[in-house]
Amino acid sequence: MSALTQAARTETTPPHSVRAALHMRNVVKEFPGSPPVRALDDVSVRIDHGELVAVVGPSGSGKSTMLNVMGTLDRPTSGIVEIDGVDTASLPDKHIAGIRARKIGFVFQQFFLLDGMSTVDNVTNGLLYQGVPPAERHDRAIEALKTVGLGHRLNHRPNKLSGGERQRVAVARALVHRPAFVLADEPTGNLDSKSSAAVMDLIRELNDLGTTIVVITHDNAIAEALPRRVAVLDGRILDDSGRPS
Amino acid sequence: MNHPTSTLRFADILRVGSSGPRARKSRTALSALGVSIGIAALVGVLGLSESSKSDLLDELSLLGTNLLTVEAGQGIGGGDGALPESAAASIQRIPTVEQTSQVIPVDATVRRSEFVDEGITGGLTVVGTDGDLVDTLNGSVAVGVDLDEYASSPYPVAVVGSVAAERLGITDLDQPTHVQIGDDQVQVVGMLDEFTLAADLDRSVMIGIDAAVAAYDAEATPSTVYVRVEEGRVDATRDLIAGTADPENPEEVNVSRPSDVLSAQAAAESSFTSLFLGLGAVALLVGGVGIANVMIIAVIERRGEIGLRRALGATQAHVRRQFLTESVLLGILGGGAGVVIGILVTYAYAATQGWRVVIPWIGPAGGFASAIVIGAVAGLYPAMRAAQLSPVEALRS
Numbered sequence: 319m320s321a322l323t324q325a326a327r328t329e330t331t332p333p334h335s336v337r338a339a340l341h342m343r344n345v346v347k348e349f350p351g352s353p354p355v356r357a358l359d360d361v362s363v364r365i366d367h368g369e370l371v372a373v374v375g376p377s378g379s380g381k382s383t384m385l386n387v388m389g390t391l392d393r394p395t396s397g398i399v400e401i402d403g404v405d406t407a408s409l410p411d412k413h414i415a416g417i418r419a420r421k422i423g424f425v426f427q428q429f430f431l432l433d434g435m436s437t438v439d440n441v442t443n444g445l446l447y448q449g450v451p452p453a454e455r456h457d458r459a460i461e462a463l464k465t466v467g468l469g470h471r472l473n474h475r476p477n478k479l480s481g482g483e484r485q486r487v488a489v490a491r492a493l494v495h496r497p498a499f500v501l502a503d504e505p506t507g508n509l510d511s512k513s514s515a516a517v518m519d520l521i522r523e524l525n526d527l528g529t530t531i532v533v534i535t536h537d538n539a540i541a542e543a544l545p546r547r548v549a550v551l552d553g554r555i556l557d558d559s560g561r562p563s
Numbered sequence: 564m565n566h567p568t569s570t571l572r573f574a575d576i577l578r579v580g581s582s583g584p585r586a587r588k589s590r591t592a593l594s595a596l597g598v599s600i601g602i603a604a605l606v607g608v609l610g611l612s613e614s615s616k617s618d619l620l621d622e623l624s625l626l627g628t629n630l631l632t633v634e635a636g637q638g639i640g641g642g643d644g645a646l647p648e649s650a651a652a653s654i655q656r657i658p659t660v661e662q663t664s665q666v667i668p669v670d671a672t673v674r675r676s677e678f679v680d681e682g683i684t685g686g687l688t689v690v691g692t693d694g695d696l697v698d699t700l701n702g703s704v705a706v707g708v709d710l711d712e713y714a715s716s717p718y719p720v721a722v723v724g725s726v727a728a729e730r731l732g733i734t735d736l737d738q739p740t741h742v743q744i745g746d747d748q749v750q751v752v753g754m755l756d757e758f759t760l761a762a763d764l765d766r767s768v769m770i771g772i773d774a775a776v777a778a779y780d781a782e783a784t785p786s787t788v789y790v791r792v793e794e795g796r797v798d799a800t801r802d803l804i805a806g807t808a809d810p811e812n813p814e815e816v817n818v819s820r821p822s823d824v825l826s827a828q829a830a831a832e833s834s835f836t837s838l839f840l841g842l843g844a845v846a847l848l849v850g851g852v853g854i855a856n857v858m859i860i861a862v863i864e865r866r867g868e869i870g871l872r873r874a875l876g877a878t879q880a881h882v883r884r885q886f887l888t889e890s891v892l893l894g895i896l897g898g899g900a901g902v903v904i905g906i907l908v909t910y911a912y913a914a915t916q917g918w919r920v921v922i923p924w925i926g927p928a929g930g931f932a933s934a935i936v937i938g939a940v941a942g943l944y945p946a947m948r949a950a951q952l953s954p955v956e957a958l959r960s
Contacts, residue, residue: 419876434586447876449570
């Protein structure tokens with residue numbers, strides 16, 4: 319890269335404080351069919367660094383599609399999705415994958431832990447596709463597991479852990495690479511109420527430490543407990559409580 | 564480009580690619596088994612055929628390929644099946660002939676004793692030979708001595724071939740042993756080892772030519788002359804022999820090379836080898852189909868993992884490489900096990916046969932290489948399918 323383009327880029331890229339963690343502008347997502355199904359209809363939302371946001375809506379409201387588009391797992395039909403200042407629309411698969419590897423952390427309802435490997439190895443997978451050397455991956459994974467309170471479960475197999483512990487492993491994996499934001503899709507969906515509360519406490523703690531987190535949920539009670547709520551219905555944003563002042 | 568890229572280190576490709584097989588060990592072993600059977604068959608067949616062939620060829624080089632057998636053929640006018648009396652001496656005068664030895668038929672039966680009925684011959688024959696026979700045929704004496712030790716003896720003595728000894732019930736010569744030849748008791752002075760190049764002599768009891776003529780009225784016309792020729796001059800000499808042995812009726816003389824039988828045997832085993840190699844290749848192909856099958860199942864079962872890896876930043880190429888590596892690993896495992904099993908089988912079987920083990924390098928090297936290729940080919944389609952799976956679809960499982 320030449321010095322000239324470097325300079326040009328520095329000029330056009332806003333400084334971190336101004337740059338949103340996630341910025342969706344006029345996003346439309348249609349699925350083919352007759353007539354086509356419009357799952358997202360002109361959605362615009364901006365999530366800044368340090369926020370803790372709930373995207374809440376009943377099933378079929380389009381929140382899953384929103385998760386997929388936010389997480390760059392799916393491309394919008396039209397509109398702009400900016401991740402940490404980078405417009406993803408024109409990026410090829412390789413760079414989109416790079417954005418997921420470096421900028422986004424995922425937490426899924428089904429955990430998606432690999433039973434064939436230990437807890438710590440599952441967490442190192444969060445750094446695998448950034449080309450981080452194994453020793454560093456290992457150290458950072460241990461650190462992340464300590465952060466979620468599982469420093470004593472490093473070498474356990476996931477299937478030997480409780481549901482709440484498994485989800486905490488998944489959270490550790492989602493933040494081990496220090497992403498711009500963590501997308502948590504129904505993170506308490508498979509947990510009992512006690513574990514759910516613990517996982518939500520953990521999410522709030524991590525946010526207090528500075529991690530940007532977006533929780534996608536159908537559960538109003540969970541959403542109500544979070545500082546900002548974006549309500550979705552029929553592919554549109556029904557209500558955005560906005561960033562608390 | 565300043566855009567973030569997704570990178571998977573080479574060592575990590577191997578680590579990720581081996582994680583599936585490591586997590587499901589029994590399935591890994593079973594799916595590699597097919598290929599290992601095929602490779603073991605290829606390595607074993609090549610090793611065994613080469614070992615047995617080398618055994619035959621060793622035997623050949625020990626016995627020499629320069630022995631010719633000269634026999635009386637059937638004459639046009641119903642010849643009497645004998646060569647002229649002078650045949651051996653004439654052949655010996657050919658400059659490239661090193662040694663000759665003749666056998667004359669004796670019209671007498673041989674029995675263990677006079678109490679055995681004369682009609683019970685046990686398929687044994689009596690022949691008269693000169694003292695050089697064992698030497699000319701590269702044979703050896705198992706027990707006792709050869710005929711030439713008794714060349715000057717006024718009494719007839721006999722030497723028995725290996726099969727003849729067995730049928731006459733002679734196991735050792737510790738005590739003076741006699742057999743009944745015709746009306747006379749004749750002392751057995753030696754037992755011979757097997758003649759590989761003249762099996763009919765194994766079933767014979769041999770006495771000296773002079774004794775045969777004197778005691779049994781045998782004609783001194785040989786039925787067979789064994790000729791040891793200078794190495795490398797066999798074909799040229801062969802052409803001269805018929806005319807030399809029987810100048811009047813050269814067409815009634817058959818000249819053959821006994822070692823040709825062993826060579827033909829070696830060649831025949833080669834054609835069997837091709838057949839078994841073909842079977843091994845079929846096994847290998849079936850093994851490859853097995854790996855492809857297991858890989859397709861793995862891709863279906865592990866959709867969630869594929870989705871997770873895409874979410875963690877894996878590109879399509881990373882997923883493709885992961886599954887391709889996995890399938891090549893199965894090929895390597897199967898190939899490696901197959902090579903080891905094939906070599907062990909070769910050693911074990913060669914040991915039971917007393918063969919020298921010869922494993923042609925093409926067996927293990929070619930087998931291993933083809934196992935890798937088969938693993939790669941078998942994994943290609945499943946790996947493409949895994950890579951083409953969209954992350955959203957994969958995570959829906």
